[in-house]
Amino acid sequence: MDLDELDRLWERHPAWRLLRARNAPLVLSFLGRHFIDENRGAVAAGQLVSALDDHLYAVHRIEPERYTQDASDYIDDWSSPESGWLRRFYPAASEEVHVEATPSLEKAYQWVESLRARAFVGTESRLQTLVDLLRQIVHGSETDPETRIAELERRRDAINAELAAAREGRFAVLDDTALRERYQQFSSTARELLSDFREVEENFRTLDRTAREKIAGWEGGKGDLLAELVTSRTDIAASDQGRSFQAFHDFLLSEGRQDELADLLGAVLGMPQIGAERRLRSVHHDWADAAERAQQTVRNLSEQLRRFLEDQVWIENRRVMELARAVEASALLVRDTVPRGDELGLEIDESGVTIALPFERPLYAPQPDVVVDSLPAPHTVDETGLDGLFAQRFVDTVRLAGNIRAVVPPRSVAALDDIVGLYPVEEGIAEILGYLSLADDDIAVEVSDGEMTIAYDDVEGEPRRVRMPRVMVTRR
Template sequence: MSVTTTSLALSRLLDDDSSWRLLRADNAPVIAALLSAHLAGEQIRMPADELFEVLDHDLDRLREAGFELARNAQGYCAEWREAGFLVRRAAEGARGETYELSQGALRGIRYLDQLVEPRQTATESRLSSIAAQLARLAVDTDPDTTRRLAQLHAERDRIEQQIERVAAGEVDPLEPARALERARDILAQAEEIPADFARVRAEFEALNRSLRTGILESDASHRSVLDEIFRGVDLIGESDEGRSFAGFSALVLDAEVGADFDDHVSQVLEREFADTLSASQRRFLRRYVTTLKDRSAEIHEVITSFARGLRRYVQSHDFERDRVLKSAIREALAAGIPASAEVKPYRQTQLSLALSSVPMVSVGQVRLHDPAELDATAPVVEHEAAVANLEALRRLARETEIDFDELRAHVNDVLDRAGECTVAKVLAVHPATQGVASVVGLIALAAVQGVVADAVERVRWHGVDGVARSATVPVHRFTGRVL
């Protein structure tokens, strides 16, 4: 493209692209830090009230650090939503609203993260991955069967040589530095997929709007969309975006693929070089398949909701009413253009317009002001603050919270002895000091950092009342040290 064409295209992006708008905002560092901390991690959506609360707390701390921030959290969220950084939606299954990052805001925050912590791409791991994919593409697209057979035979010979070397005991594990480089390259590629679900959802929303617009714009000679919907065709699921996502989702939901991925993650995290990875990176790998399944299920719900809404919109004939309204608006606008030369927009027309509805308020809602309610008749009692008892506070904390630090120490102690254990084995060595709360805590740790088997086992503990109890639960197995 010419310089002029490129400049014009970038000028449009400067006004329309929310990621660029975020990067050139006056408080871009503050905006990116706040949104990244609360909406760009494992939690991608928050209720409005909770988001306002945590943002107000962070804004107070930023003001103490010298940042000039005039608005409160609610005001900034309204501004960021208007700028395209946030998306506001109705909460599912409850009253209220939720906020999440837009696709552009996610792109901008990811770009800033790479500026803060640059990722090295000119690595042996990245080059080997590109070369392997390119070689595979060359084989899969080669129409010449002779060349394809030669390449496949060469690949088979190479694999057989490796098998012979391993069988002879010539094992040469990858060096820790190169293994760490490869693991970080895998993490960099894996992090791009969950963050891309915002773009997928935005594409389906745009497709839904496009189909609804096509229904309103269609006439007797262009009724293909209406006819297909009346026949029961799922236009959203059958679209290019829908088929592409269906293929991706089928692979994510494949039980064999998920099990293999979890096994490989467990094996990699047991290696010595994996200790160099941060706790958040190890947790990201352990929960990767679960995260993909959760995000895929969410997109499936969006597709289903759009498809049902589109079919209901057509079959209920609501689109005909909207067409009449649209036609009336167009006629009014067409009549207003020549009238604007004779009549000013602010001229009084003496036209009385009856509203379609009247707000109804009951007189029972009126409450008279009683000054006596504000009188403080009871004397004010002053209580002197006593010195806090550390042991009493610890007992209170153990009564209301699960002591995960104690549970992690118990699990790691049993693992150091046996190398592998279940929840029942941990309780047999270290009895539950908090009753059923300790059992629940161990199961919660194993669900996140262990594996769940198809078998069941019997767990036993003594409650806080001293009574012995037991329960049958699925086998939760710890295979590596818990963090």
């Protein structure tokens, strides 16, 4: 990080601003315990003011001259945009202001907590966690089937060896130091996960606020706005953060996973050598609550889209009603005015409107079944009736296209009667229709203004003439 970036963070970031504040100990001690340690979501502003008043009473018993402002003034100051440690909002179906902690407060609180001296710092369990993560990265991205099979067989052999040793009563048990080390890592990761949920919720809330701003200032069509909002919602759901959050949420909602977590936490709390915190017994419920708050923010975005569509439909229906009433008012104004002379009036072809009454239609009468026998009797078959099929004439459209290419150069136009004059009709009117049905890549047949007459001999040799619209043939 360069000097300019650090200057901006020092001046603008709410977490750094909190660390520089004169009443930072009060903010971190009260808000950190109330929201972060107890994993609370949004609470009513009056309830928070009452809790702060009790906290200040306990502080004033020891230091009467410290923190002399009212509790409500402190809450207003901490939730102002200049501070940014609390967020004020009105939840749905509530008329009371609610406040909740921001990710900046959580970052500052975690940093201050990291300054506390630790009597025990575990390293072995974290090293094993790092090695396990490396194994998951390497083996999870392997695409060679032989390599995957070899790794699975190695793990199977190790498990079989461990099973054989356990059956003989030989197995390693974690000592008290290893247990405390792993519990410390679990406790730290569990709290970090709750902090990450608060930041994910803030990112989703930013998307919701952006959508509200777009809806408030949108002047175009509904389709364009919906396409943009749905794209933004899809982008955040398809991002690494969105996919990871959804996978965690699905994992946590599994009933089997919840039962397993509850059993494991209960077993850990029962170990006397660890001294586990009672609050961690329900940490999986805290995870579920934090994930639900993030999901609720996403549902708010969908609710905004639904309200936008309903408002647009209401506005359009209102406009239609205004136009209909304007037409009715104009009709009432001119109903007694009879146009005279050449004034603008209304002309109709008939003096009345044809009325068709529904009951004038005849009732339905079922028709008798008709038996169709399509096979003629054997004695009525005409042996010479098939001769007409063999007398059919075939029009070669390839030959007609060749005639056009021989007469009309590329990128030129010619009339059909000129082409027929050079290549007389041989197959009668069917050949002329064949010219009209040509649709090759380099030939286009179009009908234009005017008429033309084509002379030809029919299949019997009789001279014929056909008058038709003027047809132009174009070579592309």
